[in-house]
Amino acid sequence: MxxxxxxxxxxxxxxxxxxxxxxxxxxxxxLDDSTTLWAAPGTESTExxxxxxxxxxxxxxxxPGAPDAPDGxxxxxxxxxxxxxxxxxxxxxGGAQIRGGDPAGVFWGAQTLRxxxxxxxxxxxxxxxxxxxxLPHLRVEDAPRFPWxxxxxxxARHFMPKDGVLRQLDLMAAHKLNVLHLHLTDDQGWRxxxxxxxxxxxxxxxxxxxxxxxxxxxxxxxxPHGGFYTQxxxxxxxxxxxxxxITVVPEIDVPGHSQAAIAAYPxxxxxxxxxxxxxxxxxxxxxxxxxxxxxxxxxxFFEGVFEEILELFPADAARFSAFVHIGGDxxxxxxWRASPAAQARIADLGLADEDALQSWFVRHFDxxxxxxxxxxxxxxxxxxxxxxxxxxxxxxxxxxGGIAAARAGHxxxxxxxxxxxxxHRQAPGEDEPVPIGYVRTLEDVYRFEPVPPDLTADQxxxxxxxxxxxxxxxxxxxxxxxxxEFPRLAAFAEVAWSDLPxxxxxxxxxxxxxxxxxxxxxxxxxxxxxxxxxPLPWQRRPGISGRPVDGQPPNR
Numbered sequence: 001m002x003x004x005x006x007x008x009x010x011x012x013x014x015x016x017x018x019x020x021x022x023x024x025x026x027x028x029x030x031l032d033d034s035t036t037l038w039a040a041p042g043t044e045s046t047e048x049x050x051x052x053x054x055x056x057x058x059x060x061x062x063x064p065g066a067p068d069a070p071d072g073x074x075x076x077x078x079x080x081x082x083x084x085x086x087x088x089x090x091x092x093x094g095g096a097q098i099r100g101g102d103p104a105g106v107f108w109g110a111q112t113l114r115x116x117x118x119x120x121x122x123x124x125x126x127x128x129x130x131x132x133x134x135l136p137h138l139r140v141e142d143a144p145r146f147p148w149x150x151x152x153x154x155x156a157r158h159f160m161p162k163d164g165v166l167r168q169l170d171l172m173a174a175h176k177l178n179v180l181h182l183h184l185t186d187d188q189g190w191r192x193x194x195x196x197x198x199x200x201x202x203x204x205x206x207x208x209x210x211x212x213x214x215x216x217x218x219x220x221x222x223x224p225h226g227g228f229y230t231q232x233x234x235x236x237x238x239x240x241x242x243x244x245x246i247t248v249v250p251e252i253d254v255p256g257h258s259q260a261a262i263a264a265y266p267x268x269x270x271x272x273x274x275x276x277x278x279x280x281x282x283x284x285x286x287x288x289x290x291x292x293x294x295x296x297x298x299x300x301f302f303e304g305v306f307e308e309i310l311e312l313f314p315a316d317a318a319r320f321s322a323f324v325h326i327g328g329d330x331x332x333x334x335x336w337r338a339s340p341a342a343q344a345r346i347a348d349l350g351l352a353d354e355d356a357l358q359s360w361f362v363r364h365f366d367x368x369x370x371x372x373x374x375x376x377x378x379x380x381x382x383x384x385x386x387x388x389x390x391x392x393x394x395x396x397x398x399x400x401g402g403i404a405a406a407r408a409g410h411x412x413x414x415x416x417x418x419x420x421x422x423x424h425r426q427a428p429g430e431d432e433p434v435p436i437g438y439v440r441t442l443e444d445v446y447r448f449e450p451v452p453p454d455l456t457a458d459q460x461x462x463x464x465x466x467x468x469x470x471x472x473x474x475x476x477x478x479x480x481x482x483x484x485e486f487p488r489l490a491a492f493a494e495v496a497w498s499d500l501p502x503x504x505x506x507x508x509x510x511x512x513x514x515x516x517x518x519x520x521x522x523x524x525x526x527x528x529x530x531x532x533x534x535p536l537p538w539q540r541r542p543g544i545s546g547r548p549v550d551g552q553p554p555n556r
Contacts, residue, residue, distance in 0.1 A: 007134040010116050013517035016176055016494035018112065018142035028090040028137030029071060031058070031117070036065020036072035043075035043100070045243050046107045054114055058133055059126035071095050073113075075106050083319075084178075084245075085143035088112055090135045101143075104245035108176050112140055115521070122174070122524035146450065147319060148413055148465030149496035150179035150249075151489070156186035156260075157285070158472040159205075159227035160481070166240050167478075171485075171525065173244040175493035179320055180241060181394075181467060183251045184229075187259035187282035187290070191228045192250070192312075196304050197265065201228045204260035207281040213434050213474060213544040215285040221476075234312045247320045249377070250313050254302055255292040255361050256331030262290055268298050270335040270342065285473045287330045294336070294345045294357055299364060306368070315373055320464075322375045323392065328362050329379035359385025366391050377413070380405065394467070399452045406455055406462040414450040415467040420492060422484050423471045425546065426530055433483065433541035434474040442532075446491040446511055447503040468492045474546065479528045483539055486529035490518055 004027055011024040039047035050073070055062045065072045074097045081087065081101030086109030090096045096113060100106030114121045117133050151172055153160065160168075169180060184191045190204035206226025212219035229237070241248045260281045262269040269276035270293045282288055292298050306324065315322040333354035336342040346357050359382075366376040366388045376382075377392040380401025387393075392411040395402030402412040417424075417437070424437035450466035468489060475481045491511065500506050522529050530539070 006118070007136050010118060010517070011136045011138050011140075013514045014112060014115055014140070015490060015511075015514050015518050016497040017500075017511075017514070018140050019499055020141045021138060022141075023138030024136030025138075027134050028092055029096055029135045031060060031073075031131075031133045031135065033061060033131050034071070035060060035062060036069045037062040037075075038065050038067045038069065038072060039075040040067075040077055042077045042103055043106045045103060045245070046075055046098075046110050049107065049243065050110055054110070054117070054121055056125060057121050057123045058117065059131045060133075069095060074098070075110075076100070077102070077106065081105060082143050083147070084108060086112070086140075087142075088138075088140040090116075090138055092137065096135060104178070105143075107173075107245045108142070108144075109140075111174060111176060112142065114174075119520040119524040122521045144176065144497045145499050146463070146465030146496050148179050148467065149177045149493070150181055150413065150415075150465065150467030151177055152181040152183055152415070152467055152469040152471075154183040154186075154470060154472045155191050156183055156189045156472075158210075158476050159189060159191060159225070160472075160478070161227065162229060162233045162237065164478050164481075165237055168481075169237070169241050169244055169246055171489075171527065172246055174521070174525070175490060176497050177489075177493055178246050179465075179467065180246055180248045181251060181325060181469075182237075182248055183253075183325075183471075185251070185253050185260065186257045187288040188285075189226060189228075189281060190260040190264065192234065192252075192309070193228060193230045194305050194308050195231070196308070197301070199264040200261060200305075202264070204264040204281055207283045209283050210476075211284040211473075213541075214436065214547040216547070217545045219544060220283075231308070231312055238313060242316075242318070245318075247318045247323075248313060249320060249323045249325055250309055251325035251327055252302070252305060252309060253327030254365070255294070255298075255358060256329065257288065257327055258292050259288050259290045262292070265301065268292055268301060270339045272341050273335050273338045287332060289332050289334055291331050291335060292361075293339070294342055294361055302365070303368060306365070310372060310374065322373065323377045324369055324374050325394070326362065326365055326376055326378050326382075328358075328382040329396070331358055331381070333358070356385050359387075363388060383408075383410075392464070396469070399454075402463070403452055403454050406459040409462065411462050411464050413464055413467050415469050417469070419448040420445065420466065420468045421471065422468050422488055422492075423474065426484075426488065427534065429534060431535050431540050432546075433480070433535060433539060434544050435546035436474060437547065440488070442488055442491055442512075442515075443508050445488045446495065446508055447506060448492070448495050449503050450495065466492075466496050474544075479539075482528035483530050483535070486522060486527050487515055487519070487532075490515065490522075 008024040076099045078099040084104045085101040086105040087099045098109035190200045205228040210221045266276035336354045393405035425432045425435040
């Protein structure tokens with residue numbers, strides 16, 4: 001039997017922290033087999049989620065009921081609340097009511113309801129005898145700080161099967177994150193089926209072997225590695241995300257990070273300076289010199305790719321569904337400098353140099369996407385040489401790119417590597433598996449501030465939000481991804497959602513207290529997180545070197 005104290009304490013352990021909680025004062029409602037669920041028009045996705053997920057975890061049928069059932073759950077839209085905002089009321093007399101400013105707000109309120117029911121609500125089937133589950137008497141009023149609360153998942157370096165991506169979406173939903181930036185292509189693999197160019201997956205989706213650890217490591221995994229998502233797989237991922245009010249933003253890298261595409265179609269490379277027919281999908285890490293040739297053939301090829309991408313990732317009513325990420329980062333210019341064809345293109349276009357040629361390449365796809373009602377977003381290198389007004393910037397090389405973009409009137413997603421690259425090591429100890437980049441502890445992530453103080457109030461409005469990035473060079477399976485993400489992703493989620501004070505005044509001790517309760521939820525979800533005391537023996541990777549040089553993180 002759940003005690004009054006246990007039920008009340010759940011209200012003080014919510015994560016991310018809500019804006020306001022009134023109560024708890026006593027046991028407010030007990031859910032059992034007789035509890036009903038009523039959903040107003042527009043809240044159907046949360047109704048389905050409550051029955052399929054919460055109902056399954058607790059063994060509750062949550063049968064349809066009347067809107068005035070005194071001990072039921074009610075879902076209501078309330079236009080007086082803001083976008084994604086919600087109010088959750090639980091009383092013994094009135095049941096549990098979730099009012100949302102929009103369907104997403106209702107869904108986030110349901111996530112809070114789930115936390116109030118305890119860790120058992122995060123399992124897939126009941127683990128206790130008896131179907132009675134207490135909720136505290138309280139009111140929660142909440143709304144997000146940022147509209148873009150993102151996670152980049154790199155499936156190009158190490159492929160994550162579809163079921164793993166769906167699981168990631170569930171973990172995002174549990175933390176009120178709402179944008180999955182899916183990094184689908186790179187030198188090490190092409191992960192999306194393009195029907196008009198079948199060799200992209202026939203050849204480009206797998207590599208013959210894989211570097212183990214940092215690129216300077218002498219070790220190799222000699223097994224072939226690969227995989228890709230069919231178009232129906234991606235439609236399923238997008239639909240599954242939409243049910244959880246998450247937008248999937250695809251990334252197709254151009255003009256750099258493209259060796260997998262060139263290996264499949266050698267004519268895409270700079271054939272006058274390198275034998276592109278000899279290239280294979282890259283098996284190591286770092287910045288690759290093989291970039292796309294700035295030819296009409298390349299442009300037409302990738303227009304065809306993006307036509308299929310737009311069909312797979314439709315621009316619907318979701319706020320960020322119009323965005324398509326084109327990468328645009330880490331494009332070495334050596335081949336263009338040596339290529340007579342590239343130099344002729346520079347002359348024909350009247351461009352100043354190779355940097356301007358890359359800007360021309362980016363602008364071409366900016367215009368192409370805009371003509372189809374879509375918006376280009378790219379890494380902060382796309383600012384170099386100028387950018388069309390509608391394009392947005394992912395600021396990864398610190399804050400500088402985001403500051404420059406916001407000052408120029410461009411929307412920005414802040415994801416600086418020094419703060420929110422979750423592939424970076426979590427502690428300085430030798431036990432950290434494949435220690436990469438900067439040491440970024442749980443507290444470091446919690447103290448991250450997405451809006452630089454250098455921006456004026458008007459400029460700061462261009463900061464759409466923030467994103468944690470998970471690059472998978474040294475994450476070969478789900479357990480490794482879990483370890484690098486958690487618990488830091490929980491801290492990041494609070495930074496993205498909650499209206500926190502300035503970094504020095506943030507109460508990390510209180511966050512740690514709430515994390516103690518949250519670890520039990522992660523355990524119930526089966527997340528292989530990094531324990532507070534350090535990695536478990538099977539989470540270590542002895543003998544596989546990283547790059548633990550302070551201040552010198554690895555290139556993507």
